[in-house]
Amino acid sequence: MYLLDALSTPAQYLPIAIQFAFGVLFVAGMIAISHFLGPKRNTSDKLDTFESGIEQIGNARQPMAIKYFLVAILFVLFDVEVIFFYPYALNFKSLGWEGFAAVCMFVTFFFAGFFYIYKKGALKWED
Amino acid sequence: MGATQIIFWILSIVAVFSAIMVITRKNPVYSVLYLIITFFAISGHYVLMNAQFLAIVNIIVYAGAILVLFLFVLMLMNLNKESEPKKNKFMLWASAFAGGLLLYVLLAAVHTAHIENVKGIHVGNIGLVSELGKALFTTYVVPFEITSILFLSAMVGAVVIGKKD
Numbered sequence: 008m009y010l011l012d013a014l015s016t017p018a019q020y021l022p023i024a025i026q027f028a029f030g031v032l033f034v035a036g037m038i039a040i041s042h043f044l045g046p047k048r049n050t051s052d053k054l055d056t057f058e059s060g061i062e063q064i065g066n067a068r069q070p071m072a073i074k075y076f077l078v079a080i081l082f083v084l085f086d087v088e089v090i091f092f093y094p095y096a097l098n099f100k101s102l103g104w105e106g107f108a109a110v111c112m113f114v115t116f117f118f119a120g121f122f123y124i125y126k127k128g129a130l131k132w133e134d
Numbered sequence: 135m136g137a138t139q140i141i142f143w144i145l146s147i148v149a150v151f152s153a154i155m156v157i158t159r160k161n162p163v164y165s166v167l168y169l170i171i172t173f174f175a176i177s178g179h180y181v182l183m184n185a186q187f188l189a190i191v192n193i194i195v196y197a198g199a200i201l202v203l204f205l206f207v208l209m210l211m212n213l214n215k216e217s218e219p220k221k222n223k224f225m226l227w228a229s230a231f232a233g234g235l236l237l238y239v240l241l242a243a244v245h246t247a248h249i250e251n252v253k254g255i256h257v258g259n260i261g262l263v264s265e266l267g268k269a270l271f272t273t274y275v276v277p278f279e280i281t282s283i284l285f286l287s288a289m290v291g292a293v294v295i296g297k298k299d
Binding site: 066070071079083098101128 | 138182190191194202203206209210211212214263267268270271272275283286288289290296
């Protein structure tokens with residue numbers, strides 16, 4: 008809480024910016040170094056598309072099952088739910104019971120939705 | 135030129151460049167990857183404007199989750215060379231016309247906007263997470279609860295459309 012309170016001006020984001028820059032430069036630098044230092048002996052096996060070491064099977068551009076998409080959409084919805092907890096957590100004490108009731112109601116609606124999803128079997132992988 | 139302005143220009147150049155890359159790439163997966171860079175640059179703009187909640191949400195929801203959905207949509211499409219649809223001249227001009235109209239509307243909106251109401255860079259602190267929480271859970275608590283009903287309808291819609299039976 009004290010850490011988040013301290014982040015009240017953009018200038019205090021400088022360490023985060025430095026960390027981002029370091030991450031990007033580190034990865035780019037490592038790739039560049041390995042490109043220059045590493046020996047290149049390309050064989051047809053090495054240039055093949057990597058499929059966990061087994062030989063390629065079929066076409067990569069096959070339409071995939073819609074249930075992946077369904078799970079991803081449901082994930083996004085609950086992701087947004089969690090985001091609303093951040094502003095609440097920072098004001099947990101000052102909002103008191105009224106804020107708690109508001110959040111409880113919010114979560115209850117989501118639980119109703121989760122119950123519906125569960126009962127409909129949208130999260131069941133094998134049909 | 136202060137440090138803020140230098141950062142602003144760097145972020146703007148990165149955002150515009152990667153946005154142009156998004157719409158010019160032939161491979162849609164590269165487009166999505168450039169879109170991630172665009173979102174990060176826009177998050178940097180949010181931080182400069184002291185809208186830190188928006189910056190975090192933009193990274194968590196858009197760069198994290200929505201782009202996964204974009205990738206799934208790309209994989210759900212049939213992108214084989216044989217099944218590629220024929221490109222129509224008429225469609226090209228129609229889409230250019232529609233896009234031009236949208237640009238015209240946006241330019242008109244910017245032209246008629248009241249500039250004096252716009253806050254300067256990092257003025258005010260309503261965008262901070264704690265300040266936003268205070269406003270959200272006291273003044274705007276009813277709209278906040280209504281959003282949960284919106285999410286409920288989104289869940290029902292997703293399940294009804296995506297589930298077979």
